Amino acid sequence: xIEKALxxxxxxxxxxxxxxxxxxxxxGFAAYLYQMTQGFTVTGMSRDISxxxxxxxxxxxxxxxxxxxxxxxxxxxxxxxxxxxxTVVGEFLxxxxxxxxxxxxxxxxxxxxxxxxxxxxxxxxxxxxxxSVVLPCYLLLNLVVGYSVLQAENKGLHYKKWVKALALVxxxxxxxxxxxxxxxxSGLPSRHYFLTAMxxxxxxxxxxxxxxxxxxxxxxxxxxxxxxDAGWNAIKKLSVIIAYAYTATIFMVGCExxxxxxxxxxxxxxxxxxLFFGLHGHNQFVPFMIVFVICVVFALFLLIPRQNxxxxxxxxxxxxxxxxxxxxxxxxxxxxxxLSETPFGEIASYHMTAVEFLIIVGIFAIGILxxxxxxxLVVVVKKDRDPGAYVPEDRAGLALKLTTEKGMFVDTVARDxxxxxxxx
Amino acid sequence: MEKMSRRKFLKLxxxxxxxxxxxxxxxxxxxxxxxxxTTGTYQKNVKRLKGTxxxxxxxxxxxxxxxxxxxQKVCHAFHNVPNVPNEKDEVKWIWAEKYVNLFAGETTxxxxxxxxxxxxxxxxxxxxxxxxxxxxxTKATFTNDQGIVLMDMHRCIGCRNCMAxxxxxxxxxxxxxxxxxxxxxxxxxxxxxxxxxxxCNFCAERVAVGQLPLCVEAAGGAIxxxxxxxxxxxVSKLIAENxxxxxxxxxxxxxxxxxxx
Ligand code: SF4
Ligand code: SF4
Ligand code: SF4
Numbered sequence: 001x002i003e004k005a006l007x008x009x010x011x012x013x014x015x016x017x018x019x020x021x022x023x024x025x026x027x028g029f030a031a032y033l034y035q036m037t038q039g040f041t042v043t044g045m046s047r048d049i050s051x052x053x054x055x056x057x058x059x060x061x062x063x064x065x066x067x068x069x070x071x072x073x074x075x076x077x078x079x080x081x082x083x084x085x086x087t088v089v090g091e092f093l094x095x096x097x098x099x100x101x102x103x104x105x106x107x108x109x110x111x112x113x114x115x116x117x118x119x120x121x122x123x124x125x126x127x128x129x130x131x132s133v134v135l136p137c138y139l140l141l142n143l144v145v146g147y148s149v150l151q152a153e154n155k156g157l158h159y160k161k162w163v164k165a166l167a168l169v170x171x172x173x174x175x176x177x178x179x180x181x182x183x184x185x186s187g188l189p190s191r192h193y194f195l196t197a198m199x200x201x202x203x204x205x206x207x208x209x210x211x212x213x214x215x216x217x218x219x220x221x222x223x224x225x226x227x228x229d230a231g232w233n234a235i236k237k238l239s240v241i242i243a244y245a246y247t248a249t250i251f252m253v254g255c256e257x258x259x260x261x262x263x264x265x266x267x268x269x270x271x272x273x274x275l276f277f278g279l280h281g282h283n284q285f286v287p288f289m290i291v292f293v294i295c296v297v298f299a300l301f302l303l304i305p306r307q308n309x310x311x312x313x314x315x316x317x318x319x320x321x322x323x324x325x326x327x328x329x330x331x332x333x334x335x336x337x338x339l340s341e342t343p344f345g346e347i348a349s350y351h352m353t354a355v356e357f358l359i360i361v362g363i364f365a366i367g368i369l370x371x372x373x374x375x376x377l378v379v380v381v382k383k384d385r386d387p388g389a390y391v392p393e394d395r396a397g398l399a400l401k402l403t404t405e406k407g408m409f410v411d412t413v414a415r416d417x418x419x420x421x422x423x424x
Numbered sequence: 425m426e427k428m429s430r431r432k433f434l435k436l437x438x439x440x441x442x443x444x445x446x447x448x449x450x451x452x453x454x455x456x457x458x459x460x461x462t463t464g465t466y467q468k469n470v471k472r473l474k475g476t477x478x479x480x481x482x483x484x485x486x487x488x489x490x491x492x493x494x495x496q497k498v499c500h501a502f503h504n505v506p507n508v509p510n511e512k513d514e515v516k517w518i519w520a521e522k523y524v525n526l527f528a529g530e531t532t533x534x535x536x537x538x539x540x541x542x543x544x545x546x547x548x549x550x551x552x553x554x555x556x557x558x559x560x561x562t563k564a565t566f567t568n569d570q571g572i573v574l575m576d577m578h579r580c581i582g583c584r585n586c587m588a589x590x591x592x593x594x595x596x597x598x599x600x601x602x603x604x605x606x607x608x609x610x611x612x613x614x615x616x617x618x619x620x621x622x623x624c625n626f627c628a629e630r631v632a633v634g635q636l637p638l639c640v641e642a643a644g645g646a647i648x649x650x651x652x653x654x655x656x657x658x659v660s661k662l663i664a665e666n667x668x669x670x671x672x673x674x675x676x677x678x679x680x681x682x683x684x685x
Contacts, residue, residue, distance in 0.1 A: 039618040
């Protein structure tokens with residue numbers, strides 16, 4: 001089936017895009033080789049800030065991977081039929097996200113040739129060990145489930161019972177990857193920004209906003225590029241999930257502010273002060289946090305009132321804002337903020353280097369390349385087997401026109417209903 | 425650990441040698457050398473310093489900045505600790521830290537400058553409940569039977585989880601190739617490669633042969649070393665008789681370095 005992704009219905013622009021990504025990967029790989037020959041001195045990390053952008057990105061992409069479960073869970077557990085067409089999008093999103101997360105671990109490791117010591121000398125009291133167990137398991141589950149479901153569809157069959165069983169197993173795994181990643185930080189006794197029982201909950205909530213936001217954005221993109229229609233009802237349902245999860249996340253961020261500033265305990269305030277206002281003259285993250293706050297205000301405004309949320313253009317903006325704000329909060333600033341106060345009561349600064357940037361770009365390119373291939377596969381299979389997912393050309397043009405000019409969205413789900421009932 | 429792998433290695437050597445001699449190539453000398461090594465009996469190391477909770481008492485009344493610099497020189501020279509000029513990439517096992525920094529969050533608010541800025545000796549606390557050991561995914565950091573927190577540099581993958589976890593800033597990562605920054609190599613102690621973490625090892629290699637740690641010797645009586653579980657040891661007596669401080673005791677790590685103020 002995989003050949004469908006590579007040769008069927010490919011266009012020049014598809015290959016140009018793939019080549020462009022491969023070029024970025026090559027640049028990133030060169031930067032990685034440079035880091036390995038020179039040592040980590042070429043990164044912004046130091047004796048004080050011992051984890052930097054890599055581990056931040058690991059955290060964020062574990063969240064993206066876990067977020068896919070917000071489609072899988074309602075579909076398999078609550079039988080939310082609208083998600084039927086895009087569960088595979090959720091599962092396939094998790095694959096590049098976990099691969100990226102794992103790559104961010106690998107590039108962060110000082111002696112990668114000894115990486116497998118983690119398994120050879122398995123250490124159950126280490127959270128990093130558990131992270132390296134659950135992440136590959138989750139990756140494998142999503143690969144098997146996503147691929148089997150799509151293959152069944154490709155053959156015009158219903159997927160087998162064991163596939164559903166595995167999909168159910170993958171649900172607790174999705175939660176566990178992010179919980180374990182949170183435990184990695186929240187169990188450290190002297191890092192006050194990390195040391196909070198709220199962390200796993202906050203991570204999960206933000207993942208359930210970020211993952212579905214990205215899925216909606218991907219659906220919009222697939223519609224625009226290939227005419228694949230996820231179904232407006234599915235998108236609407238997802239947007240409700242995003243609205244709740246995002247509000248919960250922001251509420252928890254607010255709670256952190258209250259606890260730190262009302263209690264007035266200096267070490268609890270330090271990280272927030274450093275990130276949001278600057279502390280002891282270190283304020284390189286303040287502009288990021290200003291952007292974060294602006295994103296939050298606009299995203300909440302676009303998500304909470306129903307009429308905003310149900311407008312595709314506004315929803316698209318809201319999703320982009322959710323994704324960007326959580327990327328800043330979790331991916332860029334969380335780790336550095338937590339480590340900024342050294343054990344000696346001083347603030348250490350961190351400046352990302354070009355090498356780190358290029359390596360990160362390379363890993364993004366790997367993730368996007370995998371996503372491109374997987375989603376191409378989805379689109380091609382669906383085109384062959386699920387014609388309901390495509391509005392006929394003229395209607396598609398009209399729909400696009402209506403969407404862009406009048407903010408309307410043409411629903412195709414009603415038409416598909418009979419077909420889905422047949423499946424039962 | 426090291427002994428185990430050495431024994432395995434020798435056993436393997438015996439097997440190979442046996443195979444070789446069975447093939448009558450006449451490697452008898454190799455075979456006999458290896459055989460003696462494995463058939464010899466293990467004897468208890470009687471020379472080793474005794475104790476189940478090795479700790480340190482540092483009398484800060486007798487140590488000034490120059491002394492600390494001297495201690496650092498002795499320790500770093502013996503243990504091949506690189507002298508990296510770039511502060512970001514620094515590696516240090518024992519160093520000077522101001523009182524306000526060493527006891528950050530536990531000092532008084534309007535402390536006179538002469539106390540606040542006084543240099544104190546900073547090193548790994550060899551905690552009884554060490555966070556670094558708890559978080560290490562490979563057991564490269566471990567506690568030995570004497571309560572000394574040790575590192576296996578061959579096993580360390582350089583994930584730096586232990587650095588984020590240690591509440592005392594005791595650990596350094598080799599951001600550069602440390603061998604490029606050694607003035608002189610001491611062949612009695614291994615050098616390291618880039619990409620691994622290291623820290624003070626309480627001179628376990630000296631404790632094993634009945635010697636006191638180098639910094640203890642160099643301090644000329646201002647630093648004492650011994651078993652905190654033994655009420656008759658010098659460290660226990662010093663703690664019983666003097667006012668002492670430990671760093672960040674509220675974190676439950678149970679540090680084993682005490683400071684007499
Ligand atoms: S001081 Fe730090 S490195 Fe040393 S044993 Fe305690 S936690 Fe581990
Ligand atoms: S850097 Fe080495 S010693 Fe530290 S936690 Fe990782 S493997 Fe263990
Ligand atoms: S105990 Fe040994 S290794 Fe530790 S600081 Fe002193 S001399 Fe260095």
